[in-house]
Amino acid sequence: MQRILVTDPISEQGLHELYAAGDFEIVEKVGISAGELVHVIAEFDALLVRSQTKVTKEVILAGKKLRVIGRAGVGVDNIDVRAATKAGILVINAPDGNTVTTAEFTFSMMLALARHIPQANASLRSGKWERTLFTGVELRDKILGIVGFGRIGTEVAKRAQVFGMQVIAYDPFLSVTRGEKLGIQVASLDETIQKADFITVHTPLTKDTRHLISDKEFAMMKRGVKVLNCARGGIIDEAALIRALDEGVVSGAALDVYEEEPAMANPLLSYPQVIATPHLGASTVEAQVNVAVDVAVGLIRLLRGESYPHTVNLPALSAEARKKVEPFVQLGEIIGSMAAQTIRGSVQQVQIKYFGEPITQPIDAITRSILKGVLTHFYREEVHLISANLIAEEIGIEVIETKQPRHATYANLIEVQLSGDQSKVAVAGTVIPGHGLHIIQMDEYSVDIAPSEAMVLTWHRDQPGMIGHVGGILGQSGVNIASMQVSRQENGGQAMMILGVDREVDAMHLKQIRDTVGMDRVLYIELPIQS
Ligand SMILES: NC(=O)C1=CN([C@@H]2O[C@H](COP(=O)(O)OP(=O)(O)OC[C@H]3O[C@@H](n4cnc5c(N)ncnc54)[C@H](O)[C@@H]3O)[C@@H](O)[C@H]2O)C=CC1
Numbered sequence: 001m002q003r004i005l006v007t008d009p010i011s012e013q014g015l016h017e018l019y020a021a022g023d024f025e026i027v028e029k030v031g032i033s034a035g036e037l038v039h040v041i042a043e044f045d046a047l048l049v050r051s052q053t054k055v056t057k058e059v060i061l062a063g064k065k066l067r068v069i070g071r072a073g074v075g076v077d078n079i080d081v082r083a084a085t086k087a088g089i090l091v092i093n094a095p096d097g098n099t100v101t102t103a104e105f106t107f108s109m110m111l112a113l114a115r116h117i118p119q120a121n122a123s124l125r126s127g128k129w130e131r132t133l134f135t136g137v138e139l140r141d142k143i144l145g146i147v148g149f150g151r152i153g154t155e156v157a158k159r160a161q162v163f164g165m166q167v168i169a170y171d172p173f174l175s176v177t178r179g180e181k182l183g184i185q186v187a188s189l190d191e192t193i194q195k196a197d198f199i200t201v202h203t204p205l206t207k208d209t210r211h212l213i214s215d216k217e218f219a220m221m222k223r224g225v226k227v228l229n230c231a232r233g234g235i236i237d238e239a240a241l242i243r244a245l246d247e248g249v250v251s252g253a254a255l256d257v258y259e260e261e262p263a264m265a266n267p268l269l270s271y272p273q274v275i276a277t278p279h280l281g282a283s284t285v286e287a288q289v290n291v292a293v294d295v296a297v298g299l300i301r302l303l304r305g306e307s308y309p310h311t312v313n314l315p316a317l318s319a320e321a322r323k324k325v326e327p328f329v330q331l332g333e334i335i336g337s338m339a340a341q342t343i344r345g346s347v348q349q350v351q352i353k354y355f356g357e358p359i360t361q362p363i364d365a366i367t368r369s370i371l372k373g374v375l376t377h378f379y380r381e382e383v384h385l386i387s388a389n390l391i392a393e394e395i396g397i398e399v400i401e402t403k404q405p406r407h408a409t410y411a412n413l414i415e416v417q418l419s420g421d422q423s424k425v426a427v428a429g430t431v432i433p434g435h436g437l438h439i440i441q442m443d444e445y446s447v448d449i450a451p452s453e454a455m456v457l458t459w460h461r462d463q464p465g466m467i468g469h470v471g472g473i474l475g476q477s478g479v480n481i482a483s484m485q486v487s488r489q490e491n492g493g494q495a496m497m498i499l500g501v502d503r504e505v506d507a508m509h510l511k512q513i514r515d516t517v518g519m520d521r522v523l524y525i526e527l528p529i530q531s
């Protein structure tokens with residue numbers, strides 16, 4: 001039975017999905033220490049977290065059976081996604097379930113900031129009646145700068161417009177056309193923060209967004225600006241924010257997230273102009289049910305070998321798309337593997353040429369599979385579809401893809417050309433409906449053979465008796481020949497033979513074949529054929 005470990009508080013409904021599935025063992029260890037997590041993770045197939053659990057490289061390396069990490073929420077910055085990718089572990093999240101909740105929360109913070117509600121509440125409770133001290137500002141006619149215009153940024157903008165605010169936004173993926181449609185101004189980061197009266201950030205925390213708002217940016221802002229961070233601690237540089245508060249550039253800040261959480265001793269908490277909450281953005285009953293159910297369903301589906309749309313480190317495919325692309329994915333791995341096993345020396349470049357039907361498919365899936373086929377032969381650790389691109393990048397293999405709508409002869413064709421320090425090799429294959437996968441080109445040789453798990457390849461002189469001789473040696477070794485193709489460049493010139501065999505050919509008999517007069521090269525290869 002597959003085992004799922006839950007280490008953060010997940011709504012009952014989400015847990016119910018997991019228990020009700022019936023085919024998993026669920027272990028709840030909320031609040032587990034980092035050390036204990038590293039210790040126990042080896043026993044689990046899946047891990048379910050929110051933002052408290054730090055899924056570090058150590059946890060991932062210790063998770064020998066781990067296949068999926070589920071994040072009940074959006075941000076995955078508490079998970080070492082790169083390490084998970086390299087280990088072939090899928091990371092999934094639940095990005096839709098808490099969008100409105102977090103946008104409503106951000107808006108509540110903006111109103112609270114504009115009207116000093118938390119400070120006034122604390123003042124009255126301490127026995128004071130301070131009406132003039134807490135004079136606020138209207139949101140109407142103010143400019144709201146939104147940095148990061150994804151799901152949450154968009155929902156915040158809609159609410160701001162209803163309050164009569166003008167919205168200006170910066171997001172590298174936000175087009176002017178979309179901005180016009182939504183009635184907002186699309187601008188650069190600098191222009192956004194220069195013009196705004198309120199600035200709110202809604203990007204993920206990445207190496208590019210860490211300290212996106214720092215001293216240089218605060219220096220550009222209007223004096224008296226109010227800033228909000230209900231996205232991730234670290235997008236706004238906290239030390240720079242302190243300086244901006246001290247200098248009076250920032251007149252108020254609303255923070256839900258911190259560079260270090262829990263934020264027990266954060267100096268920003270001592271500033272009366274700062275209102276602060278303990279990472280509550282997604283904490284509504286509704287959002288917690290949504291994200292927990294979404295990610296629980298995702299874990300169940302993926303552990304059962306089905307698909308889930310919100311995969312962080314592997315493009316998601318619908319069941320229908322998967323079915324269509326599957327034959328090309330299989331073909332890709334086979335020809336990648338065949339090319340890798342036939343090249344002499346190392347591989348520096350993988351050139352993939354797609355013709356016809358594959359270009360209408362999610363090609364990333366085929367390319368990953370080709371790389372898996374190539375790298376499995378060279379790389380010391382297991383290569384997965386999830387890790388293939390990253391491993392190729394890390395070991396410095398250049399990957400070039402070209403796409404042609406048509407091929408002169410075949411309705412679909414994939415060619416993989418490997419170039420290395422010593423040689424080059426090209427293998428091409430096609431999928432023939434009703435007849436499966438066919439290898440149709442091996443370097444300059446045209447062939448037509450269905451790939452099989454075990455194959456013998458020979459390069460030799462085209463001369464009488466070669467086929468019989470090789471067949472005889474294989475027969476003596478007890479290896480049955482299941483299929484065969486011979487191809488030559490010219491009569492009496494260079495030729496090659498590809499044989500599908502029923503089992504492995506031992507070294508002694510391979511040497512006998514190799515020693516045949518006129519034989520240049522002999523290889524026994526094994527291909528990743530899926531039954
Ligand atoms: N306080 C809380 O409890 C919650 C916080 N969050 C945080 O909010 C973030 C955003 O969530 P969603 O809107 O759902 O994600 P999203 O992926 O829909 O939107 C993020 C946007 O940021 C943009 N972006 C990325 N890099 C950027 C850059 N350098 N400059 C400007 N824009 C950039 C992206 O293009 C994207 O449009 C999450 O990553 C998470 O960290 C999310 C939910 C709850």
Ligand SMILES: O=C(O)C(=O)COP(=O)(O)O
Binds near residue numbers: 051282
């Ligand atoms: O979904 C997100 O990114 C959040 O920040 C929510 O975090 P949480 O699940 O409440 O710890």
